[in-house]
Amino acid sequence: MAHIPVLLNEVMEILKPQKGEFFIDGTFGAGGHSEKILEAIGETGKLLAIDWDPSTGSGQAPSAERRAKEKPAFAKAMAGKGNNFMFRNVNYADTKNILQEEGLPKADGLLLDLGFSSDQLEDSGKGFSFKKDEPLVMSYGESGLTAYEVINTYSEEKLLEIIKELGEERFPGRIARVIVENRQKEPIKTSLQLARIIRSALPRNYEKGRIDPATRTFQALRIYVNGELENIKKILGDLESIVKSGGRVAVISFHSLEDRIVKNVFRDLKKLGKAELLNKKIISASRDEILSNPRSRSAKLRGIKII
Secondary structure (H helix, E strand, O other), X not given: OOOOOOOHHHHHHHHOOOOOOEEEEOOOXXXXXXXXXXXXXXXXXXXXXXXXXXOOOOOOOOOHXXXXXXXXXXXXXXXXXXXXXXXXXXXXXXXXXXXXXXXOOOEEEEEEEOOOOHHHHHHOOOOOOOOOOOEOOOOOOOOOOOHHHHHHHOOHHHHHHHHHHHHOOOOHHHHHHHHHHHHOOOOOOEHHHHHHHHHXXXXXXXXHHOOOOOHHHHHHHHHHHHOHHHHHHHHHHOHHHHEEEEEEEEEEEOOHHHHHHHHHHHHHHXXXXXXXXXXXXXXXXXXXXXXXXXXXXXXXXXXXXXX
16 A cells, blocks of 8 residues: 555645745655655755665565655755755654754754654564564664564563553553463564464454454554654754744644643643644544545644744
């Protein structure tokens, strides 16, 4: 399935990119949002695209940088004299440092889409999906902690804590216990193996069939392995060093833990007189968008203007 950018029109309405402005897409992914931003800022503007995922693992998904080079809009921008498109393969939490290293000014706008693209989910070869038999990696970067290490070496108590807090799972104890029981027989190496183990621990009518029983545990592992909540807090804490006065910030989150962080940071900036809320209520996908792109159903968009 081709990746479809979520809440594209709504994001553009929040960011309002203009000719000649400097924008940052901290989560380039498949480049859907970036393509529209680049079109709006034109040849006199500048776009810094950031993505942490550098490679394909054992799957078929091209790296974010290769996807950029393969799209005419980005290829043309990278080849142009103005060099108005830059790509950096780093964690978006390092955005403040990137601006300093590259000698770039504060931006007119920043976008963070905290979901991950369809091909990251389906073709990464890193075990993000419980529908494919892939090694349990689940890291966006090429090094660091893996889901394999967490599943096979962490204590039952720590697994319970991760699954409960980051997956908001109702049966974390059952899942942690059955994981430990199974790994004592043999290492848990693949995504399908882990998914089968999780399903065996849960009731047959789990969530009345609305979601796969493995969904929340896989979410918890992905968030934990990549330090996703810490990364969100880091970049939002650096906003005053990243976005200029009058600049716009749009953040799309996909579950309550992320949205709670965004909501609280934006609220605090407003209280301190450092930002203006651009939407008082969460912006969600329309019925038509959800029908055409089911992954958009849990998307929540919030925006602010830096004062």
